[in-house]
Amino acid sequence: MGLTGLEIYKHLPKTNCKECGSPTCLAFAMALAAGKASLDACPYVSDEAKEALDSASAPPIKLVKVGTGDHVVDLGEETEIFRHDKRFFHPTGLAVLISDTEDVAAKVEKFEDLKFHRVGLDYVTDMVAVKCDSGDAAKFKEAVETVAGKTEKAMVLLTEDPAVMEAALDVVADRKPLLWAATADNYEKMTELAKGKECPLVLKGKDLHETAELVEKVVALGYKELVLDSGARETSKALADLTQFRRLAVRKKFRPFGYPVFAITSKDDPREEVIQAGVYLSKYADVVVMKACEKQQLLPLLSWRQNIYTDPQKPVAVEAKLNAVGDADENSPVYITTNFSLTYFLVEGEIEATRIPSWILSVDTAGTSVLTAYADNKFSAEIIAEALKKSGAEENVKRHTLILPGYVAVLKGSLEEESGGWEVMVGPREASGINKFAKEKFA
Amino acid sequence: MIIIGERINGMYNDIGKAIKGKDPKPIQEWARRQEEGGADYLDLNVGPASPNKIEAMKWLIEVTQEASDLPLCLDSTNYDAIEEGLKLCKKPAMINSVPAEMPKMERVFPMAVQYGAEVVALAMNEEGIPKDADSRIALAAELVATADSLGFSPEMLYIDPLTLPCNVAQDHGPEVMRTLREIKLISDPSPKTVIGLSNISQGTQNRDLINRTFAVMAMANGLDAGIVDANDNELMSAIATARILLNKDIYCDSFVNVFINRNR
C-alpha cells in the first residue's frame, strides 16, 4: 500500500503551476498515488515529501536479525493481522530467561536440551535471554560469557544499565545479541552502544505513546535496528498493545511502529506463564521471553508456534511412507491414507486409540485430502499400489491386508489387482469410524 | 454492496400521485417491499412535480418511517428540503447529492457534519460530466479534499463517478471502471463509491441484463453501494453471487437467500 493522493497532496507546493504536466497539484498527487507519475516531475517538491514517499514503499514492518551464523533469528516483516488473509512469516523467537543470580551453567545446559521431534518435525527453542538481576557488571559479564560458551543460539541481554550492558558486550558483541532495553532515561547511551556494536536494540516505553516517542528519538540518532516493547506486562494490557502495534504498522503504515515487537511474561507460576506466553505468541509478539525451561512446558508452545506460522494456503503434507502405529509388526494390517497432514494425523490418532498395532501408508497426494486427491487422479489404484511397493511393505509385512478409506471404496477391485494379491478391506468413510471398524475386524 | 432502494421517487406514477394526494399507502407498501427485497437504505425523492419540496419531503419521511426502520437517503437538489428532512430522520441519513462545486459543497458538508449524515457526491462540476477517468478522479479528489477541510470524514462520502446510458456513451464504461478503482487511492480511509445503476441502461433493450452485468463488473472494481431496484430478484441474486466471488461473504449453499434476508 502506497501513500494516498490526499497524503501526497499535503506534501506538494499546491501552486497548480502545471510544470509537471498535470492541471493541478491534486491531479498530480492522484497520478503519483496510482503509480502513473514520478515525483521528479515536480520541480518544487520538498525533501520531506521525498522522504515520505520513500518510506511508503518500505514494508510495513522491518526485518530485524538477532544472532549469527546458522542461529540467526529473523524477526518482523509481517504483513497481516489475520493468518487466514495470507500468512504469518517469521515465527516468534522464544527465549528462555536465565538470571545472573541463578546457576547459569545448569540452566543453559537445560535450555540446550530443549529440542523435540514430533510429527516428523524438529522443534527448537531458538533464543536464550540473560538478565542482570545482580546489578553487578562483572557478575553479568561472567553469566553472559558462560551462556555464550555453552550455546550458539541467538541471545537477548537484559539490563537497563548501559555500563552493565557495555561490560557484557565486551564478550558477546560479535554474537549480535538483542539488547534490552533503551528507555527514556538511557536511550542515548544504549543507542550509542547498539550502533557501535551493530546489535539490535529493544526500545521500552511506559506505554505506546512513549514507545513511539522513543522510536523517533532513536531514529533521529541514526539507528533503525529496533524492536519495540510498550512495557505492558499484564496479559490483557499486553494483548491490547501488541494488537495496536500490529494494526497501526500494517493498516496505517504508522512508521514509528514499523518494527518487530517484544513481550516478556510476568507470571511466576510456570503453568500460567506458559499460557500467558501462548497469548503473546498467538497475537503478534515477535520475541517472547519466559522463565519456563522444562520440556513439557516448551513442547506445547513450540507446537502452537509451528501451527500458526504454517502457510494456510498451502496444504501441509507429511512424508509419504509406511508408518508404524504402536508395536506394528509383520502381522499388522496396513491402513491407506493420503499425506495431507490433517487427514493423516486424524487417522493416526484414531488408529492409536484402537490400541491395535497397525501400519499406515501415507500416499503422496501432494498434501490433498482423500476426496480431492481421488478427484484429481492422485489417489488411484495404480498410485497406491506403486506407493505400497516403494514403501517396503511387501517385504516387511507378511499379513497382506489393506484398509481403504470408505470414500474410495470403488477402488477395491482394481487395487486388489494392482497390488498383486493383497486383501483389500473397505474401511469407514470418516476417521471417527476407525475405532469401531478395527475392533470388529482386528481385535 | 450497500443497497439503496430507488423506488420511492415522485417520478414513478404511483408515488407521484400518492405524494400529491397525501396517500401514505403506496409509499409504505414500497418501503416494506424494498426492505423485504434486501434494501439497506431507502431513497426518497419527491419528484419534479411537487410544488412545495420542503413540505413534500417532510411528509415523505414521516410516512416512510412509519413503515420501515431502514435509514433514509434524502434525494433532492433543494438543500433546504434536505435540511428540514434531516431533522426528522430517526437514524443517521444520507444526503443525495452534491457535485464538486464550491458553494454547494460549502452548504452540504457542514450540514452533514451537523446531522451526522453521509453524503453522496457527484464527480461532476459546472462544466458537466467529464469524459475520461482522470478528470473524474480529479473531481473526486477535490470532493474529498474539500470535505476533509470542512471536517467531514471521507469514510462517510459516497462518490458517484456518474454513468451515462451505454447506447449513447459506450466509451464511458471503461473510464467509470478505472475511476472506481482509483477513487480508493485518494485517501485512507478511502471514500466509498456509489452508482445510480439504472442510468446505464436508459433507452436500451434488455435493461435488467445490462443493469446486473454492470453491477457485478462495478463491484469487481470496488463499488461499495448502488441505488437500485431492490425488488429485482435477478439483480439481487447477481449481487449476492458477486459478494461470494469477491470473498466479501462467506459461502454457504443458501447464500442467495441469506443475502436477501440478511437484515431480518
Add this chain to the structure above:
Amino acid sequence: MAVEILKEKYRSKVGEVVLGATKEEGGTRSHTITVGGETSLPYLHFEGETPNRPVMALEVWDTAPTEWPPFFEKFYGDVWNDPGEWAKKCVNEFGADLIQLRLAGADPDINDASPEDCTVAVKKVLEAVGVPLIVIGCGKPEKDNLIYAPVAEAAAGENLLLGVAELENYKAVNSACMANKHNIIASSPIDINICKQLNILIIEMSTAMANRIIIDPTVAALGYGAEYSFSIMERARNGALQGDKMLGMPMIGNIGSEVWRTKEAITPTEDEPGWGEQEERGILWEATTAMAYLQSGIDMLVMRHPEALKIIEKQIDDLMQDNSY
C-alpha cells in the same frame, strides 16, 4: 507523541444465548448462564464489549470411561460410576461452570444403554447439581436420534444445550429442541461453509431457534490441525461482527476429548522421555489448546483435566481485565 489508537467499528455483534432455567423460568437450575454478546474480537475491551465471560464445562459420562489415562482415576475414580456424584464433584470441587453429560453408554459398542437409561442419567445430573447442563449423545447418529426426543422431553423446561446437530443429521435433535425449548449444538467438521449452512437449515425449521444455536466448529487439538480451527473461528467471528447473522452465534469446543487422545497427552513419560513428564505435558497440552481458542473467540470450553480448567480459569480472569486506552 500521541499515538492514534486504532479501534475497529463493527456493524454487528455476536448473539447472546441463555442456558438453563431457574424455578421461576420453569426449570430447576440454581442460576442461568448467558454466553456470547461480544462486540469486538476477543478481549479487545478498548473497542467493544465482552459482556459474558467464557465458561467452562467439565465432562461427565453416563458410564465409567475405560480409555482415559490412569491419572484421571485420582480425580474421578470415586465418582465415575455415578453421573450425579461425578457432576457434583466437578462443580463443587473443581469449579466447573456447567456440566457436559456425554451419553457414551448409549453407544451400541459400549453399554447400548436404552433411551430410558439415558433419561435417568440426565435426571440424576439435574438433581445433583444446580448448574445448566449440556447433553450430547454417544456420537453414533442412528442411536443418538432415538435418544434426543426422550431426553429433551424428560428435561423439558430446563433449557438444556443439546447436541449434536450435523449437516447430515440435524432434524431429529432440532425437533427435540424445538418441541421442548432447548438450545442446540450445531457441529461442522472444520468447515466454515457447512457451519453457516447448518445454522441456516436449523433456523429454516424454526426461526425460534435463531437465538438458541451454539456453533461447534470442531476444535482440533494443538498439533493436530488446531490452526485450521483457529482460522475458521477467526473468520466466523469476523463475519459475525461484520453483520453475517448466520455466523453470529457463540462457539463451543470439546477441548478435553480432543486433547486426551493425542499422542502428546497419552504417551507415558517412559515412552517419550524427550517430551517431559506425561501428566503435566497433557495438562499443558489441554490448557494451551484452550488458550489458542480463547484467542480466536470461543465462548464455551469443555475441559477434562481439573488442573487445566484451573489454569484457564485464571487466564480468563486476566483476559477479562479492562485494557481500554
